[in-house]
Amino acid sequence: MKNNxxxxxxxxxxxxxxxxxxxxxxxxxxxxxxxxxxSGLGMGLATTFxxxxxxxxxxxxxxxxxxxxxxxxxxVVIATFVTIIxxxxxxxxxxxxxxxxxxxxxxxxxxxxxxxxxxxASKNPVLPSIADGLGMGLGFTLALVxxxxxxxxxxxxxxxxxxxxxxxxxPMAIATSPSGGxxxxxxxxxxxxxxxxxxxxxxxxxxxxxx
Amino acid sequence: xxxxxxxxxxxxxxNNFVMSQFLxxxxxxxxxxxxxxxxxxxxxxxxxxxxxxxxxxFVQTYLLLPLNLEYMQTIAFILVIAMLVQVVExxxxxxSTSLYQALGVYLPLxxxxxxxxxxxxxxxxxxxxxxxxxxNGISGALGFTLAIVxxxxIRERLAVSNxxxxxxxxxxxxxxxxxxxxxxQGFSGLL
Numbered sequence: 001m002k003n004n005x006x007x008x009x010x011x012x013x014x015x016x017x018x019x020x021x022x023x024x025x026x027x028x029x030x031x032x033x034x035x036x037x038x039s040g041l042g043m044g045l046a047t048t049f050x051x052x053x054x055x056x057x058x059x060x061x062x063x064x065x066x067x068x069x070x071x072x073x074x075x076v077v078i079a080t081f082v083t084i085i086x087x088x089x090x091x092x093x094x095x096x097x098x099x100x101x102x103x104x105x106x107x108x109x110x111x112x113x114x115x116x117x118x119x120x121a122s123k124n125p126v127l128p129s130i131a132d133g134l135g136m137g138l139g140f141t142l143a144l145v146x147x148x149x150x151x152x153x154x155x156x157x158x159x160x161x162x163x164x165x166x167x168x169x170x171p172m173a174i175a176t177s178p179s180g181g182x183x184x185x186x187x188x189x190x191x192x193x194x195x196x197x198x199x200x201x202x203x204x205x206x207x208x209x210x211x
Numbered sequence: 212x213x214x215x216x217x218x219x220x221x222x223x224x225x226n227n228f229v230m231s232q233f234l235x236x237x238x239x240x241x242x243x244x245x246x247x248x249x250x251x252x253x254x255x256x257x258x259x260x261x262x263x264x265x266x267x268x269f270v271q272t273y274l275l276l277p278l279n280l281e282y283m284q285t286i287a288f289i290l291v292i293a294m295l296v297q298v299v300e301x302x303x304x305x306x307s308t309s310l311y312q313a314l315g316v317y318l319p320l321x322x323x324x325x326x327x328x329x330x331x332x333x334x335x336x337x338x339x340x341x342x343x344x345x346x347n348g349i350s351g352a353l354g355f356t357l358a359i360v361x362x363x364x365i366r367e368r369l370a371v372s373n374x375x376x377x378x379x380x381x382x383x384x385x386x387x388x389x390x391x392x393x394x395x396q397g398f399s400g401l402l
Contacts, residue, residue, distance in 0.1 A: 024381060027240060028325045032233035075293060079286040087282060102332045105285045109325040111237060178231045179392035186385030194377050 006131045013135030019112045020143035021192045026112040030144060031181040033103050037160050040148030042096045044141025046089065046104060048134065050081045051113050055133035057081075058121040065122075074117045075108070082107045112140060151175045151184050215346050217402065218339075222350030225402050228326050229358040230388075230395040235326030239359050240384060242317065244370070249363035253356025255317045257349060259299060260327055263292050264348030267331040268341050288331045296322045326355055358395075362388060 019025045033039045057077050065073045086104045090097045097104065107113070116136055121129040152158060155175030157165035174180045228234045242252045267288050275281055300318045303311040321327060330351050334344040365387055374383050
């Protein structure tokens with residue numbers, strides 16, 4: 001019973017309420033660092049790390065933090081973990097650190113993390129909060145990897161730096177340019193919207209048949 | 212002097228915060244349905260970004276550097292910005308009620324606008340001095356205002372036009388923004 005709830009909370013973030021596709025939160029990193037699949041993956045995992053730990057700490061402190069100062073407190077908790085991951089990436093993955101640049105410290109102002117702290121972690125016990133952070137974080141990572149894969153393959157013919165398109169493929173530079181970020185995210189949202197509407201219609205039709 | 216001019220042209224057109232650096236996308240997509248509100252948001256951001264550039268410069272040079280606390284940069288800056296937004300809100304309420312009513316709703320939103328923290332971090336990274344930092348803050352914010360007002364005027368038209376069903380809402384808005392960003396890319400030869 002308890003495990004079921006954790007799995008439900010976890011998959012909620014991954015699919016039903018995917019932060020990028022369904023809630024449209026955290027758009028700045030989504031657009032800025034999705035030129036290459038590897039930086040999309042790096043950004044997604046860094047955000048997941050911050051989400052899981054900030055959710056955990058906020059949930060542990062939820063009965064101690066007074067209602068009135070909760071927002072500054074959340075900011076301090078989030079900023080602490082962002083600093084930790086920033087220093088860790090600088091030390092162990094200097095190449096990733098130089099591609100992501102100021103977008104790593106900018107995880108602080110990613111609305112997903114704040115939204116989860118405010119709407120989930122501050123009201124729920126520790127384990128569900130961790131599951132929620134993990135689900136939301138991986139959902140965000142999934143979206144970033146999808147978008148950055150599409151952009152990298154179309155824009156350079158490579159995926160994670162490996163050539164996968166045939167020799168004669170002419171890369172379309174627009175996919176990796178800033179405007180490509182907006183256009184391809186729009187197209188991806190369009191596909192997701194169409195898919196959601198299609199499955200909902202199918203579900204409704206099935207229910208009608210049963211009746 | 213020419214240095215400052217370069218920063219201004221760079222901030223407003225070439226390295227536009229929204230269109231080429233993707234800072235401040237949330238308000239750009241969120242508060243761009245009407246031209247008036249978009250302009251209000253732009254002005255509020257300009258005000259806060261100029262002040263934030265000024266104060267974070269002092270925090271960085273006179274507090275973090277002498278104490279060797281550069282690794283506290285993120286925490287210090289975000290707290291300064293959050294506090295600044297709060298102070299601006301209280302001060303505006305006392306000084307100018309009309310301006311407060313015009314900007315009021317947008318002020319709290321600015322804390323989570325990554326353009327504000329972004330400009331503070333960029334100023335440090337680029338090693339700008341006090342004047343350059345403030346000019347960079349103001350021109351970046353004016354670039355933001357330009358982009359959001361233009362985008363809002365396109366969206367006002369889009370709202371009354373016949374779009375395919377799936378394009379309604381965000382997909383259509385994002386593709387519009389993409390085409391705008393393509394136009395801004397045309398400025399890249401200026402610098």
